[in-house]
Amino acid sequence: MRVLAAMSGGVDSAVAAARAKDAGHDVTGVHLALARNPQTYRTGARGCCTLEDSRDARRAADVIGIPFYVWDMADEFHASVVDDFVDEYAAGRTPNPCLRCNEKIKFEAVLDRAVALGFDAVVTGHHARLGADGLLRRSVDMAKDQSYVLAVLTRAQLDRAVFPLGDSTKERVREEAAERGLAVADKPDSHDICFIADGDTRGFLEKRLGAAPGDIVDGRTGTKLGTHNGAYGYTIGQRKGLDLRVPAPDGRPRYVLSITPVTNTVTVGPREDLEVDTVTAARPIWHETSATVDCEVQLRAHGEVVPASVAVTSSEFVATLKSPARGVAAGQAIVAYRPDPGGDIVLGSATITAGIRASAHA
Structure with a gap:
């Protein structure tokens, strides 16, 4: 098959591209430039949106011996992932941006473009398996399994997906990268949210949504227990950072039970009420x-x-x-x-x- 290998600049996607080539496919590597300004996203080797990642992906493609291109998808990423992330929090929901990126970018925008250019499938470094029956399965490495964030894919998208790493542990992937002479063999995995440079989700949202003070109330009595600067800064099940002024009668911690954007209210209560x-x-x-x-x-x-x-x-x-x-x-x-x-x-x-x-x- 003629396949397009999405290369983030990390070890997983590099080994996936190499395995696809070993399997006899005609492989072309592509790095997705997702940041409008790469320096405003993550720095170092922790994300998928840095200049360093682009260079690492290019070096890996050179070692593997495949053509390599960079596709600028910053506008698509910002509209489908970043804006969606902000809008979901504003509506009182807790989005998963990695899932949305897989759905809207890697397996919608990228796959559509790849098919239009004559490619048969897209190869990624996700830890998941596609059996001979075409069914999506968990990776053998449960600690790294990514089937959860791929479960949003349609049957048509799965039919054009290739996941070469699903039968390997992350440890084995790193060993193989070193054996192949790939410089990313020891590169740290990405963490947190790639488009929030300092990891401060609440601060990121406040810059975009503005301060919106409101009440934190007891879910059983309706008593006001404290205030907040924006309900978007909370998520269901959160315990830390509530800054409550009225302690629970039994001294037990409280947790966020619900978020109501209409009244800008955060409701808290004991763990069992979750x-x-x-x-x-x-x-x-x-x-x-x-x-x-x-x-x-x-x-x-x-x-x-x-x-x-x-x-x-x-x-x-x-x-x-x-x-x-x-x-x-x-x-x-x-x-x-x-x-x-x-x-x-x-x-x-x-x-x-x-x-x-x-x-x-x-």
Whole structure:
């Protein structure tokens, strides 16, 4: 096949491109320039938006012996990922920008352009597997598994995707990079959010949304416990940084239970009030033939799986959890998996709209 290898400048994408070439594919490397000003995003070797990353990707392509190009996709990235990130927080939701980048940039904008240029598929360094049956599965390295952020891909996109690293641990990928003479063998993994240079998400949002003071209230009594400078600075399940002026009667910590943008209110309460037993979600992507299945669901990247019964329509995804979950935030993805000896299979995903507590059903 004629394939386009997306090369971030990290070790995973470099080894993935090399493996694709070894497999006999006609490989062309491309680095995505995602920052309008690379110096305003991350510096050093921690992200995917720096000048250093572009140079590392080019050097890796030279060692592998493949053509290499840089595609400027800064405007697309800003509109589909950065602006979406800000808008979601403003609406009281907690987005996953890595998931949105995979959906809108790497497997929509890039894949569409690649196909238009005559490529058959896009190769990435994601740790996930595509079986001979075309089903997306978890990586053998559960600590690095990225099937959660890939579960948003459609069947048509998966049919044109290649994930060469799904059968290897991260340790083995680094060893192979060193064996191949790739300078990125020891390069640190990226962390946090690539477009927030200092890691200060709350400060990043305040610069774009402005200060918006409001109340923090007790979820059981409605009592005002403190104030905040912007509800967008909080997420469901958060415990630290609440700066409450009224301690809990029992001395236990409080957690963020809900965020209401209309009233600019953050509601807090004890940890047990975070528990939900039903999760509703929208924009489902579903690969299973049955619309109702017993499976396992994951509610956050790298979060634990929970047994559930899932019912899916064209517009809604409802998971009835068989054991309560905590910290379920609107805007995150819910991903359904079917346990399988060959690796857990992704059945589908959707964007969480609400977590419902058992006491709220009455």
